[in-house]
Amino acid sequence: MATSTPASVTTYGNFIDGQWKPSASGQTFENRNPANTDDLVGIFQHSNRADVEAALDAARRAYETWRLVPAPVRAEMLFKVAQLIAGRKEQFARDMTREMGKVLNETRGDVQEAIDMTFYMAGEGRRMFGQTVPSELRNKFAMSVRQPLGVCSIITPWNFPMAIPSWKIVPALVCGNTVVFKPASQTPLSAVNLVKILEEAGIPRGVVNMVTGDGDEVGTPLTTSEMVRVVSFTGSTKVGRIVNQAAAPTFKKVHLEMGGKNVIMIMEDADLELAVDGCLWGGFGTTGQRCTAASRVVVHEKVHDAFVEAFVARARSLVVGDGLDQQTQVGPSNSESQLRTVVSYVDIGKKEGATLACGGNRLSSGPLAKGFFHEPTIFTNVHPTMRIAQEEIFGPVVSVMKCRSLDEAVAIANGVEYGLSAAIYTQDINRAFVAMRDLYTGIFYINAPTIGAEVHLPFGGTKNTGNGHREAGVAALDVFSEWKSCYIDFSGKLQRAQIDVEQI
Numbered sequence: 001m002a003t004s005t006p007a008s009v010t011t012y013g014n015f016i017d018g019q020w021k022p023s024a025s026g027q028t029f030e031n032r033n034p035a036n037t038d039d040l041v042g043i044f045q046h047s048n049r050a051d052v053e054a055a056l057d058a059a060r061r062a063y064e065t066w067r068l069v070p071a072p073v074r075a076e077m078l079f080k081v082a083q084l085i086a087g088r089k090e091q092f093a094r095d096m097t098r099e100m101g102k103v104l105n106e107t108r109g110d111v112q113e114a115i116d117m118t119f120y121m122a123g124e125g126r127r128m129f130g131q132t133v134p135s136e137l138r139n140k141f142a143m144s145v146r147q148p149l150g151v152c153s154i155i156t157p158w159n160f161p162m163a164i165p166s167w168k169i170v171p172a173l174v175c176g177n178t179v180v181f182k183p184a185s186q187t188p189l190s191a192v193n194l195v196k197i198l199e200e201a202g203i204p205r206g207v208v209n210m211v212t213g214d215g216d217e218v219g220t221p222l223t224t225s226e227m228v229r230v231v232s233f234t235g236s237t238k239v240g241r242i243v244n245q246a247a248a249p250t251f252k253k254v255h256l257e258m259g260g261k262n263v264i265m266i267m268e269d270a271d272l273e274l275a276v277d278g279c280l281w282g283g284f285g286t287t288g289q290r291c292t293a294a295s296r297v298v299v300h301e302k303v304h305d306a307f308v309e310a311f312v313a314r315a316r317s318l319v320v321g322d323g324l325d326q327q328t329q330v331g332p333s334n335s336e337s338q339l340r341t342v343v344s345y346v347d348i349g350k351k352e353g354a355t356l357a358c359g360g361n362r363l364s365s366g367p368l369a370k371g372f373f374h375e376p377t378i379f380t381n382v383h384p385t386m387r388i389a390q391e392e393i394f395g396p397v398v399s400v401m402k403c404r405s406l407d408e409a410v411a412i413a414n415g416v417e418y419g420l421s422a423a424i425y426t427q428d429i430n431r432a433f434v435a436m437r438d439l440y441t442g443i444f445y446i447n448a449p450t451i452g453a454e455v456h457l458p459f460g461g462t463k464n465t466g467n468g469h470r471e472a473g474v475a476a477l478d479v480f481s482e483w484k485s486c487y488i489d490f491s492g493k494l495q496r497a498q499i500d501v502e503q504i
């Protein structure tokens with residue numbers, strides 16, 4: 001877009017070895033508000049390999065001293081980070097809504113999630129439990145301790161611009177690693193806000209580095225460099241596969257958090273009003289742009305019509321607009337290409353023969369003319385094999401399917417390539433537990449929607465959603481540390497395990 005840059009617009013640097021500096025490329029990119037593309041949020045560095053190399057080198061050098069700082073001391077700095085973010089929550093939330101669109105209450109939640117994660121992980125600085133076990137030999141002590149791995153590449157998406165970076169950076173730091181952080185190009189301001197706080201809290205130079213730019217120039221060296229020991233990536237399954245392959249030859253530890261096609265199952269005994277509330281929030285909250293979004297609803301045939309009537313009426317009444325307006329309930333799609341994806345899936349759904357029960361159009365009149373807005377959209381009469389019931393859309397589109405039993409609901413629910421989050425609405429505790437056991441997902445809810453994970457439990461998914469790792473909770477420590485088993489023999493003589501077995 002060839003527009004002139006107003007003098008009031010700030011140009012932000014990369015953060016490398018404790019310094020804010022321009023990219024060696026001499027190039028920059030614009031960050032614009034998806035609710036109004038006339039609004040230029042800031043100018044950011046279009047970085048190249050040389051920047052990434054410099055950042056990795058700084059992280060590698062800083063690791064040698066940071067790993068030796070006692071974990072409780074590292075944690076002290078992180079407690080300070082959490083307090084500093086809390087003090088600036090409102091400003092950070094406003095910046096975030098402006099750069100990525102979701103409504104202010106939700107961006108406040110995003111910042112809060114970063115605060116929660118940072119406090120929680122800072123607490124790990126005084127735990128980080130290992131195991132002590134008895135030895136099979138006399139006068140011998142056995143235990144395991146967590147050790148850091150080294151330099152971590154942190155690659156994050158735009159939908160949770162402060163929460164997700166905190167899920168990765170903070171546990172990496174408390175474990176004693178150093179990081180190079182590549183935020184999504186749609187949300188670099190929230191990344192700058194977070195990194196400035198880390199700087200202000202006194203995290204030593206080189207321990208946290210940030211390089212903005214695109215996947216080819218910045219992402220590729222972050223996944224291939226010999227200097228990197230861990231890659232933690234959240235994004236699409238397609239890019240996750242590329243990351244995994246790129247990191248394989250150097251045997252990096254790779255943590256992947258990818259797509260979802262999450263489901264809410266509604267049984268005939270469900271509290272329907274509660275279920276409608278859940279589907280609205282799960283399906284259209286964050287404009288459907290959560291990995292955990294409830295983009296599928298499977299309803300028992302006995303309550304199907306009543307549910308659809310209420311769900312459609314409520315979806316039609318949702319107020320779409322600029323997330324900074326108090327009355328807005330659904331913000332814009334994050335970008336033009338994201339909106340195009342939504343529009344194309346609406347078209348696919350119609351062609352596949354599903355019934356468009358409400359929505360289905362881009363909104364571009366009046367104040368919405370300069371943004372990427374779309375009506376909340378519901379398809380009914382969806383068959384489980386249709387593309388709109390199988391593929392991640394990442395927009396305000398929900399597919400409703402009918403079932404005749406819990407067994408059928410579970411089969412439909414499990415019948416996708418992803419396995420992040422699932423939910424059931426029922427009053428029957430037996431059925432709730434059966435569903436909880438049989439849904440092959442990483443997250444499960446009873447009488448609540450598929451979104452809303454809390455930071456102190458593991459977050460992640462099965463099948464093509466993940467590669468077996470989890471972030472958040474103590475599980476995050478497993479990504480950013482590895483075990484060392486230590487044996488201390490204080491017998492003063494050679495004792496051979498498995499051979500010098502004591503007979504009684």
Ligand code: UN1
Nearest residue numbers: 160290291292451452453
């Ligand atoms: C995501 O969509 O990638 O559970 C993260 C939730 C939020 C996090 C979502 N706490 O919906």
